[in-house]
Amino acid sequence: MNVEEGIELARYTTLGTGGPARAFARPASEREVEELLPWADERSLAVAVVGLGSNLLVADEGVDALVLKLGGELATIEADEDVLRAGGGASNAVALHRARAAGLGGFEFACAIPGTIGGGVWMNGGAYGGDFAGVLERVLVATAGGTGWLTPAALGLTYRHSELRHGEVVLRAELRLRPRPPDEIKAEVRELNARRKAAQPTNRRTFGSVFKNPRHELSAGRMLEACGLKGHRIGGAQISPKHANFIENADGATTAEALALMAEARRRAHEQFGVTLEHEVEFLGPLELPDL
Numbered sequence: 462m463n464v465e466e467g468i469e470l471a472r473y474t475t476l477g478t479g480g481p482a483r484a485f486a487r488p489a490s491e492r493e494v495e496e497l498l499p500w501a502d503e504r505s506l507a508v509a510v511v512g513l514g515s516n517l518l519v520a521d522e523g524v525d526a527l528v529l530k531l532g533g534e535l536a537t538i539e540a541d542e543d544v545l546r547a548g549g550g551a552s553n554a555v556a557l558h559r560a561r562a563a564g565l566g567g568f569e570f571a572c573a574i575p576g577t578i579g580g581g582v583w584m585n586g587g588a589y590g591g592d593f594a595g596v597l598e599r600v601l602v603a604t605a606g607g608t609g610w611l612t613p614a615a616l617g618l619t620y621r622h623s624e625l626r627h628g629e630v631v632l633r634a635e636l637r638l639r640p641r642p643p644d645e646i647k648a649e650v651r652e653l654n655a656r657r658k659a660a661q662p663t664n665r666r667t668f669g670s671v672f673k674n675p676r677h678e679l680s681a682g683r684m685l686e687a688c689g690l691k692g693h694r695i696g697g698a699q700i701s702p703k704h705a706n707f708i709e710n711a712d713g714a715t716t717a718e719a720l721a722l723m724a725e726a727r728r729r730a731h732e733q734f735g736v737t738l739e740h741e742v743e744f745l746g747p748l749e750l751p752d753l
């Protein structure tokens with residue numbers, strides 16, 4: 462299996478920031494992942510996966526790990542009666558397309574989530590009242606110690622969270638869907654996409670929601686808007702003028718600039734509302750927000 466050095470991760474993130482991976486490989490089968498994990502283990506190298514990088518903030522100085530990008534057999538999708546079997550590297554968009562073609566509903570919520578199946582499991586991605594926890598039947602996970610199927614309960618899926626840790630690779634997932642006419646699916650997806658376009662920046666480089674919604678009457682976006690942060694800019698990174706819980710790469714942003722905006726947003730939300738916002742975006746590499 463070919464392992465490359467110094468691959469810049471900025472091109473694998475939707476924000477378009479981040480430095481190089483110490484080691485990078487593109488496994489195309491379970492066997493290749495099962496070779497790579499012990500390879501990293503022998504070298505005491507951490508392992509992380511990038512999906513579509515749509516929820517990732519990667520350190521500018523890079524990542525001291527073996528970074529995997531799943532492809533080939535690990536990005537295939539097939540429908541079998543009411544089960545959709547998808548590789549961890551398959552995109553939600555293609556999975557939804559296949560589900561619709563097979564007349565299977567229940568995955569429509571994912572039309573708004575520009576990631577992969579593996580990333581969706583990791584984050585328990587969700588939108589419009591649906592989430593991965595609601596459709597997952599079981600998930601095939603590889604670690605340096607072996608490969609096995611896990612139930613959703615074993616994955617510990619809660620709001621935008623699973624118990625998965627780096628070094629655990631989602632190879633495949635099976636989604637239990639339900640029969641639904643393709644035209645109905647198409648109509649619902651069209652409506653959800655229109656709602657999304659009206660409320661969020663859809664043609665900008667972002668990583669989706671910055672913070673999880675707090676236990677508060679205001680969502681993170683409304684709270685940051687009330688703090689006067691819409692359009693606030695540090696270097697090339699900007700809080701979206703359309704939705705305050707999004708950071709845009711407005712002009713050659715760095716990860717450090719995006720992180721500085723996050724720190725400022727957290728500080729202001731804490732000062733004004735007494736709320737400690739938790740980041741939804743995943744950090745890769747040595748990144749930390751300052752204590753409040």
Ligand SMILES: Cc1cc2nc3c(=O)[nH]c(=O)nc-3n(C[C@H](O)[C@H](O)[C@H](O)COP(=O)(O)OP(=O)(O)OC[C@H]3O[C@@H](n4cnc5c(N)ncnc54)[C@H](O)[C@@H]3O)c2cc1C
Pocket residue numbers: 475509510511512513514515516517531549550573574575576577578579580581582583584585586587588621629630631632662663667668669670743
């Ligand atoms: C415009 C926009 C809108 C968004 N809207 C939503 C939304 O409505 N709801 C929502 O939930 N999210 C949303 N997101 C965030 C993001 O799309 C989701 O979190 C998505 O599930 C991330 O998938 P990914 O493949 O891009 O994962 P990445 O961003 O590449 O990775 C995220 C995490 O998952 C891990 N990971 C990825 N693949 C695997 C794998 N195969 N095995 C093990 N670990 C893996 C990574 O190591 C990382 O820790 C949005 C993002 C954008 C840019």
